[in-house]
Amino acid sequence: MAAIEYLGIDIGGTNVKMGIVNAETGHISNFYSHDSVSWRKSGHFEERLGEAIALQLIDHKHINKVGIGLPGMIDSSRTTPVEITAIPELNNVPLVEVLKKRFPTVDFFLENDANAAALGEFYFGEERIDESYIFITLGTGVGGAAIINKKVFTGGRGNAMEPGHTPSANGKVLERNIGKNELLDLANSMRKSFIGETHLPDDETITTTGLVAAAGEGDVLALQIFERVGELLGESLCHLIAILDINLILVGGGLSASFDYILPAINKTFGQWLTKYHAEGLTVTRATLGNDAGLLGAASLCF
Structure with missing residues (x-):
C-alpha cells in the first residue's frame, strides 16, 4: 500500500x-x-x-x-x-x-x-502533545496560534491570535518590543549603560547569535537582556492563558534558541500574575520542528 x-x-x-x-x-x-x-x-x-x-x-x-x-x-x-x-x-x-x-x-x-x-x-512534532495548546513564534515579529481540540482557533472573522499586535510596555505593541530588530536595539541600549564584565561589543554590532552564545557562557548582561524579553513575553502570555484557559505553550521561531534564557523570567511573571488555577499544571516548552x-x-x- x-x-x-x-x-x-x-x-x-x-x-x-x-x-x-x-x-x-x-x-x-x-x-x-x-x-x-x-x-x-x-x-x-x-x-x-x-x-x-x-x-x-x-x-x-x-x-x-x-x-x-x-x-x-x-x-x-x-x-x-x-x-x-x-x-x-x-x-x-x-x-x-x-x-x-x-x-x-x-x-x-x-x-x-x-x-x-x-x-x-x-501531527509531526517529536513528542505527543495535548489537543489544545498555545503556539508562539519569536522572529522578526511575534506570531501566535491556538489549537483547541485539534483545530485552529480562528476567532470571529478568521484572524484571531495576533499577540505581536497587542499592547505591551513603552507605549508599543509586543513585537515592537521583542521582535528581532527590537531585541537588538534593546541589547545595544543596555550595553551602553552597562558597567561590568561582558562579552558583548559596545559598538552596536550585537547579533542574536552572539547574544545567545554570550548567555550560554553565563554573561550577566546577555542574561539581563533575555530576562527583560521573558518578562514582556510572559505578561502577554498571561493574558492568553487567562482568556483561553490553556495550560500548554509551545515556543518556536528563529529566536526560540533563546528559550532557556527567557524561560525563568516567563515563569516568574506567571507566578506574579496568574491565579492558582491557571498556574497549576502549566507547561512552557520549545517547539520541536525547527526549520x-x-x-x-x-x-x-x-x-
Missing part, C-alpha cells in the same frame, strides 16, 4: 519552500526553495506559484491535497489572502479559486503560517 503524501508549501517574504510530505512519518522529499522576490517582481506571483506546483505534481500524480501557509491574514472562508504584508501582490487574490481552476482534481488548504506551524506540531515547521505545518492542513 502506497504511503499517503501531501504537498506542503510555506510562502515567506524571502523564499517559497515546498516539498512532498509523508503523512505518517513527516519525511520531506522533492524539496525546493524558490525566490519570493523574483516572483514578486514578475508581477504574476500566483502564476509562478502555479508553475512550481505543476512541476511537483508532474512527478507525483497521486497527490490530491496541497496545504499552503501564508505570513498574514486570510479571509474566514480560508480561500483568499487579505493582508500579506511581505507579499502585498497576493492581497485579495482568490488564490484557492485560481489554483483550483488550474488543478481541478486537487484540493487546496490555505492558512496563516503560524497557525499551520502550530498544527504541524500536533521544517512551516512546510510540515502546511502539509498538516491536509489532514
